[in-house]
Amino acid sequence: MPTRLFSYRFPKGRKALVLTLYHCISARSFRVLWMLEELQLPYELRMLAFPPRAHDKSFLELNPRGTVPLFIDGETRMTESAAICEYLALRHSPGMLNVGVHEADFGSYLNYLHMGEATLTFPQTLVLRYSRFESAERLQPQVAEDYRKWFLSRLRTLEPWLATHKYMAANRFSAADISIGYALMLAELLGFAAQFTPAVAAYWQRLRARAAFERALTAQTNAAVAQGISPRAATEAS
Numbered sequence: 001m002p003t004r005l006f007s008y009r010f011p012k013g014r015k016a017l018v019l020t021l022y023h024c025i026s027a028r029s030f031r032v033l034w035m036l037e038e039l040q041l042p043y044e045l046r047m048l049a050f051p052p053r054a055h056d057k058s059f060l061e062l063n064p065r066g067t068v069p070l071f072i073d074g075e076t077r078m079t080e081s082a083a084i085c086e087y088l089a090l091r092h093s094p095g096m097l098n099v100g101v102h103e104a105d106f107g108s109y110l111n112y113l114h115m116g117e118a119t120l121t122f123p124q125t126l127v128l129r130y131s132r133f134e135s136a137e138r139l140q141p142q143v144a145e146d147y148r149k150w151f152l153s154r155l156r157t158l159e160p161w162l163a164t165h166k167y168m169a170a171n172r173f174s175a176a177d178i179s180i181g182y183a184l185m186l187a188e189l190l191g192f193a194a195q196f197t198p199a200v201a202a203y204w205q206r207l208r209a210r211a212a213f214e215r216a217l218t219a220q221t222n223a224a225v226a227q228g229i230s231p232r233a234a235t236e237a238s
Ligand SMILES: N[C@@H](CCC(=O)N[C@@H](CS)C(=O)NCC(=O)O)C(=O)O
Pocket: 027, 028, 029, 051, 052, 053, 065, 066, 067, 068, 069, 079, 080, 081, 082, 117
């Protein structure tokens, strides 16, 4: 059963819409969940314990990499969170959460959409791995500390822009903000929020105050409880 159903006009030629998202609590798949809530699309949320490859081997048949998100829309299967955000924005709500090719900020929009994952989330995954996820003898506190600093120095580069702009592109909320916003959410889970520079901190407060962000948090908790999965994020496990 879809988690939520709204009256929805299907894209031309489509008879039914069943969007399915495989998700772990507060993992990168949260970007997709947040998009679905912003767009108020009907979807089915399937929760997995983290990491899926250790807890649910059958998931490897659906996604051999064992990673979330796995997003399914009919024949379409996608596993990259930023790409899925762009897909949803273009296919299911053109003009609402994307920036169009003919708009001045099109390039900035794409750049920030990908920066959220490739530049701002990647270093944090090394912090997670070498400070929390590896076995005790393989933990590398120095590596974790180096990548924490690296993440924060990359994040500081957003300060001048955010000191004079509310959003990353086109003066409106878009999928680029969801992509960057998830990196800030993860940073907060890792305990880095106190080191955010002032405009970045204010931006993060703006994003997390959105009703759709709150709905996404509630949806993942409710779905986890209903499906017998712990509602705690893996980042909180240790
Ligand atoms: N670049 C991908 C990364 C996907 C990814 O690595 N997801 C993590 C969760 S945040 C995962 O599933 N890790 C489990 C594993 O590596 O086994 C994206 O943006 O979606």
